[in-house]
Amino acid sequence: PKVVFMLSNGTETGVDARIGDSVMTTATQHGLDGVVAECGGNLSCATCHVWVRDDFLDAVGPPGEMEDDMMDLATSDRRDGSRLSCQITVSEDLDGLTVEIPPEQP
Ligand code: FES
Numbered sequence: 001p002k003v004v005f006m007l008s009n010g011t012e013t014g015v016d017a018r019i020g021d022s023v024m025t026t027a028t029q030h031g032l033d034g035v036v037a038e039c040g041g042n043l044s045c046a047t048c049h050v051w052v053r054d055d056f057l058d059a060v061g062p063p064g065e066m067e068d069d070m071m072d073l074a075t076s077d078r079r080d081g082s083r084l085s086c087q088i089t090v091s092e093d094l095d096g097l098t099v100e101i102p103p104e105q106p
Pocket of ligand 1: 043045084
């Protein structure tokens with residue numbers, strides 16, 4: 001499946017993702033700036049925050065409770081589509097998933 005990342009400079013990059021990988025892993029493996037993923041996917045940082053595009057919100061589903069709490073620590077603003085990308089698993093159903101990467105996450 002494809003995952004499309006919209007970068008803060010306005011460029012869009014579509015990459016081939018592996019089923020079962022997280023969206024965070026997909027981003028870091030492709031060297032995309034902006035997904036820092038300090039904790040390596042352990043749900044203990046918020047530097048993998050992304051905004052899921054509206055038309056994929058239903059498919060991706062809502063954040064889990066711990067994820068929700070953790071997102072309060074994100075440096076970028078929370079929106080309806082806010083998710084921690086290490087908690088989104090790539091699947092065939094999510095083919096074409098488009099997420100926006102916030103401008104900065106230290
Ligand atoms: Fe740290 Fe996702 S990588 S919470």
